[in-house]
Amino acid sequence: MEALILTVLLTSVPLIFAATGELVAERSGVLNLGVEGMMLMGAVSAFAATSIFGNPYMGILAGALAGAMTAAVFSLFALGLATNQVATGLALTIFGSGLSGLVGAPYVGGTVDGLPNLAIPILVDVPIIGNLLFNHDIMAYLSIGVLMLVAWFLNRTRAGLVLRAVGNSHDSAHALGYRVLLVRFGAVSFGGLMAGLGGAYLPLMLTPHWSEGMTAGRGWIALALVVFASWIPSRILIGALLFGGITIMQLAGQARGWTVPSQMLSMLPYIATIIVLVLIARNRDFALANSPACLGRLFISNK
Amino acid sequence: MKIKTNFSFAAVATLALSALVALTAVTVANAADRVKVGFVYLTTPGDHGWTYAHEVARLDVEKHFGKKVETTFVENVPEGPDSARVIRELAKQGNDIIFTTSFGYMDHTIKVAKEFPNVKFEHITGYKRSPNVATGNIRFYEGRYVQGVVAGLMTKSNKIGYLASFPIPEVIQGINAFGIGLRSVNPKAEVSVIWVNSWYDPVKEADAAKVHIAEGADILAQHTDSPAMLQTAEKAGVHGFGQSSDMKAFAPKAQLFSSVNNWGPYYIAKIQQMMDGKWSTGDGPDHWAGNTWVGMADDYLVLSPFENMPEDVAKAAAQAAADIKSGKNKIFTGPIKDNSGTVRVPAGKTLNDGELFTTLDYYVEGIKGKIPG
Helix, strand or coil: HHHHHHHHHHHHHHHCCCHHHHHHHHCCCCCCHHHHHHHHHHHHCCCCCHHHCCCCHHHHHHHHHHHHHHHHHHHHHHHHHCCCHHHHHHHHHHHHHHHHHHHHHHHHCCCCCCCCEEECHHHHHHCCCCHHHHHHHHHHHHHHHHHHHHHHHHHHHHHHHHHHHHHCHHHHHHHHCCHHHHHHHHHHHHHHHHHHHHHHHHHHHHHCCCCCCCCHHHHHHHHHHHHHHCCCHHHHHHHHHHHHHHHHHHHHHCCCCCCHHHHHHHHHHHHHHHHHHHHHHHHHHHHHHHCCCCCCCCCCCCC | HHHHHHHHHHHHHHHHHHHHHHHHHHHHHHHHHHHEEEECCCCCHHHHHHHHHHHHHHHHHHHHHHHHHHEECCCEEEEHHHHHHHHHHHHHHCCEEEEEEEEEHHHHHHHHHHHHHCCCCEECCCCCCEEEEEEECCCCCHHHHHHHHHHHCCCCCCCCEEECCCCCCCHHHHHHHHHHHHHHHHCCCCEEEEECCCCCHHHHHHHHHHHHCCCCCEEECCCCCHEEEEEEEECCCCEEEEECCCHHHHHCEEEEEEEECHHHHHHHHHHHHCCCCCCCCCCCCCCCCCEEEECCCCCEEEEECCCCCCCCHHHHHHHHHHHHCCCCCCCCCCCCCCCCEEEECCCCCEEHHHHHHHCCCCCCCCCCCCCCC
């Protein structure tokens, strides 16, 4: 059982990264549907850097940078040229999938050494939970750390307040003298960086390979998670564990010989997403309490 | 003005025409001394797995025929309608014989073949044929029987984890042959099957392998292409079998052996037949697995060295392989019971090639669960 739970935890890490990043971008009022593309760019760059330098920590760095740079392409169009965010985001996903395939072609079939586990002394010896919680790789710890940091930043800092203000009413924020586009650029870049980290986790930790489209829809699940979490950071953790759990559950169900068709089990994470979206839609006040009012709306300053 | 236009039109037309003539001449010259061979690959060849084995064979073809052949391949071709476009393109480019190297290209190969009656097609692992489509296959299940024997002797937990791709005849044959081999040496061991619904998905394969290990499996087998399962096994300290090509480099301590596909002799034989004007689709549409369906006896399926196992297990494996090669063990010989205990093949009867494709809609004893779909 412990091994199963550990697998669930690892599966959740990329979702935590990507969803936390997207949450920040959305709280600033930008809907970036390009998460899948940014994750793929992160994954391929992490794999390439790790095989070139032979050091997975270089892979983490490269993944984060690649994610942020892909996000910058989005910013250029959606913020700089005020193009439609939905269309731009979709284009970014297609762009990222294609470019990562091209960049990654020479690396298909290769393999790298993944991240080592860093056990936290003393804590790791706590019975039952010790090994489950305190014997992971650096990125797993980082994902939780960043999530907590983001929660603190958004709710407890002045900069976080400004970011939320920009997301809720960009005109008011602009009138007050805040630089809307700059704030959004920062938020989108952070979102890309995190998506890149989430993507990097796949080849660095889950399986030491690169294969085209290896994120397999995790970017879309991360987007759904933000809605699932109703834009509250702490709920992302719950959602990510739930989705990770379902992903592993469908495999474990097969191993145990459940007589449900495996195709049906493979659909579970996506069905769960839809159910959650339906449930949320039923109680709009609750669900949308933290929804940024300017989400997806274009901002053009009249200078 | 008008004259000028006409003149330039004529000039362009003449140029185009002469270019066309020249091109045709080149093509004819080429066709005279070179056979063009096309290959359609499911993934990039990389350095392991299914497509890699085909790439090795393509290079064998080039080595064998030298300047008498010209080979072309298209990689990363999805198993859908897109494949028809690629196959058609290869036919249009003047390839004389085209090998489509994955099960999912079956219907598309048949369809395109109708449009190019003068081009020969060889579809790998399918069962549909037409006047210019032959099929070729390897008896992969023979290697899986030997895997079953080794797994049965090696397991301590009596739990075996199996990763499967799609519920097609070849995969079911493999699972059942594995089960028959397993139960021939160990009546208590059981196989859990996880369908990952993909030929190549390293993340999902690794996840599934982790789940198998978490559920207590100490031997893993796979009918998927990436080495992710073996790498996971290596990390967790359990054992497993490689697929399609020798995967020892990925898991030096975990790999017991790999079943290696050796397509070279088949490609060479079929191209030679074509050069001699003797190419045929074999024995008619009722010959299920096609005119080429051979295995360990002809070295189309090769087992890599038995490693990471005790001497006596390696001996038993070698014996099992020898008995299959000599024809002493036909594997699918009754009595065969399904996993609910019903006798499906009575004692003394051996399933023929057609029955291997049409009657195996059950798991044999020792395999848990049910075939999906």
